[in-house]
Amino acid sequence: MKAISYSTYGGPEVLAYGEVGDPRVGPDSVLVKVRAAAVNPVDWKCREGYLDGLLEPVFPVVPGWDVCGVVVQPGLAVTEFGVGDEVIGYVREDVLSHGTFAEYVAAPVRTLARKPRNLTWEQAAGLPLAGLTAYQVLTRALEVGRDETVLVHAAAGGVGSIAVQLARHLGARVIGTASARNHDFVRDLGGEPVAYGEGLVERVRGLAPEGVDAVFDTVGGEALKTSANLLAPEGRLVSIADPDVFDYGGRYSFVRPDAGDLLRLTELAEQGVVSVHVSDTFPLERTADAHRLNQEGRTRGKIVVTVDWAAEDAAAP
Structure with missing residues (x-):
């Protein structure tokens, strides 16, 4: 699959777009076809090594923790989601390895909730973290x-x-x-x-x-x-x-993945209590530019990276 990855700490220039291995889907995870992934300050801080004492990197690292997409394969023990379900997630592990700036991500169900029906892919991707x-x-x-x-x-x-x-x-x-x-x-x-x-x-x-x-x-x-x-x-x-x-x-305070809290946010979004402002979007291959803009620290709302599935969607029956 196509993804963004880095093999050493550094600035945005270390981010490379290309083929990486497909993620493995564990018993308690689902494979998510990524539609959008939001950029957060922690993404570039991890990339530059500021969290090295907290999160061990497994290079090459695919960055990104926020995601919105569609379930295409549930794990063997998963009953919460099925194929075709639209989900959002704060997909953080205790190591830096398989993140969300990719075409697919294997996400533990403890990190997911259903996508708010009234939000776009981009808006929904900006909600979890x-x-x-x-x-x-x-x-x-x-x-x-x-x-x-x-x-x-x-x-x-x-x-x-x-x-x-x-x-x-x-x-x-x-x-x-x-x-x-x-x-x-x-x-x-x-x-x-x-x-x-x-x-x-x-x-x-x-x-x-x-x-x-x-x-x-x-x-x-x-x-x-x-x-x-x-x-x-x-x-x-x-x-x-x-x-x-x-x-x-x-x-x-350091944020934790919590499926119950995330579902509550989905409900609040659908009630009109919470909205997500997306200031800029970038295609997956321009994730480095999205990192640069986020690192400037003057963003209103969220910056989001999108995956273009237009050709595949058009070919679907």
Whole structure:
């Protein structure tokens, strides 16, 4: 099958498009024909070796954890899905090996849920990792409740944009940091935008004089210090970007595959609670360009890679 792979750590130039071995389908997995796979910051961080101490690479590595596609072969023990089912997944293993930037991926059923009926392939591909991250942080790590005020950093990004929508659904007031060009976008999501940079503490305090009840950090670095200065008494701080959050009395969160949580996100998408904004799409062979754009860090919503099955679909009876 055709796929993107890399045989050494490095920049986008190490990504190669070509033939790789077909994935093996285990008893508890299904073979998914990939329609779209979203790009996430963790993809290029893995590619550059930043997670080497956490996830062992098995070269050549096919990158990618997000997927949307169609089941073409269930494993011997699988009863949850059948041939033709449309699914989404956060297909993460504990090693870097067989990812989703490929024509096919073998996905454990614990990583999958049915695709939201109202989303396109591209939109649905952008939901799993970002949606699970936002859902697990808000409902478990931060335990956001009704009438609380939540500060979401990078509120126009892939995780941030979903976090704004979910926090509003939980009954919270949301303040979101974003560049000026994304303020209307954040407002449309239900958040109150504030600009990054110098004076952020004063701007947030102008909206929440007593401080905020919870901070969802997706940026790290200086944002952690700023966040700690904005918390109300008993306020909570969680970061998905920087383990130094512990120095500020906060928690670090790393998203887990969870079929139940993913199904809940599918339901929320179908109810119109959660939408996924896709800013750019690239064909599979241009995954390196998608990585470059994501690495710039200025994306609104999601960047998605697509697999073109037009010729095969046309030939189907």
